Amino acid sequence: MFVAWLVGVPTTASAAAPAAFALSSTAFANGGLIPKIHECTSGGGNDPGKKNESPPLAWSGAPTAAKSYAIVMRDLDNANLIHWVVYDIPVSATSLPQNVAHVYQPPVPAGARQVYYRGSASLFGYQGPCSPSTVNTYEFVVHALNQASLTTLNSNSSTQTAAKAITAASIGSARITGES
Structure with a gap:
């Protein structure tokens, strides 16, 4: 398993420093090459290696005050284009499996919701x-949230x-990047 580094974990002068919040993937090393199975299948060509499957992600050391998690994936070299948003991930979860179902409410992780991607x-x-x-850099960020559910969002919300x-x-948040 490869581990990324700590990003944006807030601290206060009166609180002890939080544990390191880390995000990792068994599919690629931080800053490494994202395997073809995780690349899009649109844009022409029939490369059988491209399956548009989300990579497996795991996190640890999240703030103890977290009530849920969310993940946002962006293309840092294309105006921070958002490629994936999954939220309302239960606080009991510490990972996402490979190939989260392409539906608003995926069966795994139970209770999570995904935003509709409008693009190619x-x-x-x-x-x-x-x-x-x-070759672009893609950033995956897991956020520890102060709410169990983002009730202002629904199946019509934009990325x-x-x-x-x-x-x-x-x-608090942690990130990992990959190249593709």
Whole structure:
């Protein structure tokens, strides 16, 4: 398992420093190459290795005040285009499996919701890297949230609206990046 580094965990002068909040994937090392199975299937071509499956992710050391988690994936080289938002992940979860179902309410993790991706492919959930002529950096950020559910979001929420709600409720985050 590869471990990424701590990002944006808030501290206060009166509180002890929180444990390191880390995000990792068994599919790729931080800063490493994202395997083709996690790349998009849109954009032409019939590469059988591309399956548009979300990578497995695991986190540890989240703030004890967390009430749920959310994950936001962005293409850092394409105007921070949001490729995936999954939220209302139960606080008891410490990982996501590979290939989270492409539905608003995936069966795993139970209770989670995903935002509809509107772009080259229109679907709920994960839209893998789609950079056929360049190598781009993709960032996965897990947020520990101060709410058990983001009740202002629903199946019609945009990725931008969801990302703003997640950032507003975040009490800590960890990230991992990959190249594709």
